[in-house]
Amino acid sequence: MGNGLMVKCISIVLMAFGAVMSANASATQSSVPIFECRNCSDTQMQQAALNKPGYGVRIVYNLASGHIFKYKVYLEPGCMNGGEEPQAVASKSDGDAEAGTTSTCNQNPSREIEWMPIDTVMLAPFAAMVEVYNDSPALLATAKVEKPIGDVGRNPNEVFSNFDPYLVAYDRGTGPTFHTFLEAARNYFNTHSSLLNSDPSLAVWIYDVLAPLRNLQISIGQQPAVNLDMGTIMQDITIDFVGPDGSYVRVKFTRQPNSEEYEVEFVGAWNSMGVPLPTSQEVRTPGFHRQFRGPGGHEAANNMGDFLNRQGWGSYGPTPIGCRSYILSCIVEPRPMSMCRIDCEN
Known part of the structure; x- marks a missing residue:
């Protein structure tokens, strides 16, 4: 009976251990998530990393404090007798170990967290993120910027004239001004120097944060390095190019993940009261x-x-x-x- 009880207990432990191994194996990563713990203490950042669903490596940061940490979350298997093999306990009456019993496991599997050194390639982009946070908090809070429409350059279809939001909207899909404006807006984002002169923080975000992060490789230990999952980092930015009378054209900048490509999309145009400007x-x-x-x-x-x-x-x-x-x-x-x-x- 004693041996039978011991075999049964070992079987249960092996089944549980197999489930734990399966859970940890499923933590094989294709990318490393990064997310913000806003205004958190270092202890709260570690807890946030532990609480994030799933297993594996994750990066958490706090722009207010300028701190960034990398952690690995894993499932620690339960144990029997502190992790030792189950042992038969001898009967004190006759000294016969065969009649003994086996102690049971008293520790369940648990989520554990381990600190990892942050990748050096992550330091410069994160420093740029902190710079934008300190210089232009509204940009990160709203993902929106207002700029004079003259910042995109003059309208070559008009003599010595900036683009007119009314005409950009009216020509949409049919006239030359709409297409010329959209090309000028793409060039506005595509030229680092012009963007730097117009909005330094926007230039830093696009060229010093988004550009280097798109192909960044993050170490996850024994496995090959993987890309950063930028799902929580601002990649879509709305720009309102405003005319002298308060009318404006809105475009949306989107950096494509893990790519050098980006899109500039026309969203719409409105007058100063928010009434949509008509197309022809x-x-x-x-x-x-x-x-x-x-x-x-x-x-x-x-x-x-x-x-x-x-x-x-x-x-x-x-x-x-x-x-x-x-x-x-x-x-x-x-x-x-x-x-x-x-x-x-x-």
């Missing part, structure tokens, strides 16, 4: 209208109407005043001339 195709669509509410609505409606007039749209009817809101609408047919008007809504 929209204005020609039946039912087109724009509504302007609140103070400044009269001037904003007239500004958009004047722009459409310069694009060849006629106008009819007097512009009302003292309205709660103003409605700008355009008619293509049946009138002989395409026309727009502003109506009052109270």
Whole structure:
């Protein structure tokens, strides 16, 4: 009976140990996650690394303190008699060890954490992250920047003129100004010197943080080094290029992970009140209208109407005043001339 009990116990332990080995084997990594523990103490950063689901190597940082740590989380198997093989306990009555019993395991498998030295290739990009955090906290908090539209250069389709948000929006998909502006916006991000002159923090983030991190190899111990999983590091940045009257064109910069490629995408264009600027195709669509509410609505409606007039749209009817809101609408047919008007809504 004693031997039977001992064999059964060993079997249970081997099954449990196999499950632990399976869990640790599943921790084989294809990338190392990095994440922020905002305003954490060093102890809290270690606990955050331990609490992050899964196993393997992970990097945690705190920009406020300028600290960055690397840890390995693993599953420690349970033990029997402190990790020793189970032993038969002799009966004190007759000294017969064969009649003995076996002590049982009293420690469950547990998640453990081990400190690892941070890779030296990680130090310079992290120092750049801390620099941007100290110099431009709003950039990291909002992932958004506002810049004068003149920063992207002049519009070659107009004589000695910066890009006009109204014309960029109006030409979308049909005119030369839209495509020229988008190319100029790509060049704005693609030229380190021009970006540095326009926004030093943005230049540091793109060229000193995102660029070196994209192909960074992180050591995970015995296995080959792997890429950094940049899922929590800001890679999408919204830029509003603002005209003199407060109208603006919004583009989105996205750095492609583990690549030198990036995208600059047109998001939209609005006036200073947040009313979308129309495209030429929209204005020609039946039912087109724009509504302007609140103070400044009269001037904003007239500004958009004047722009459409310069694009060849006629106008009819007097512009009302003292309205709660103003409605700008355009008619293509049946009138002989395409026309727009502003109506009052109270």
